[in-house]
Amino acid sequence: MLMIIIMELKINVTQIIKCYLLKYFFKIFFLFLLKCSFFVSMVEAKIIYDFSKVENLDGWYVVDDGVMGGRSKGKLKFENGDTGVFSGKISLENYGGFSSIRYYAGKLNVKKNKYITVILSGDDKYYQLRIRSSRNDRHVYTKKFFAKDGWQEIRIPLDSMEPYFRGQRLRMSNFDKKYISEIGFLIGNKVRENFELKIRSIMLEEDYEL
Incomplete structure (x- = not known):
């Protein structure tokens, strides 16, 4: 018991x-x-530009190959209250062949950021993401990406962006600066073509692990 x-x-x-x-x-x-x-x-993303939260395109401007005598024409318009549409026509006349848009972002501290992420919809063409550390810099840091048709997220490591000046790769290190003052997009595939790139937002992201 x-x-x-x-x-x-x-x-x-x-x-x-x-x-x-x-x-x-x-x-x-x-x-x-x-x-x-x-x-x-x-560690939420730091917004550089969100087209759904603005009412105009202040701060953006277009730079075509007309500065070199070319005939390409690009434009940026506001669509549906949440999208910036970069579109136009590339011409190879007079040794031209590119169109671009740029946005002055002030002085963004990117010391803790590792990526630029863009929500966009393309047209099955190659584009370049381009940044400047200072507006006084003559060179830019650039990375080519393929923008397929339909909405997608493009995530580009900052340290993968290479220094260029007038199409020539410079003997400098990839982007390793603390600040970004300008960001933009360029199309220049050395062919005559129409193009349309739709952009929703541009963000900076950190590199983190849970």
């Missing part, structure tokens, strides 16, 4: 310990999820 009572006590104690450990596990897991959620919220 005594042995039976002892066995029952052991079973009850074991069950109590299991319940306690299970409750403790779920409590720790719940706190972990809260911590992860808080951490993610703390």
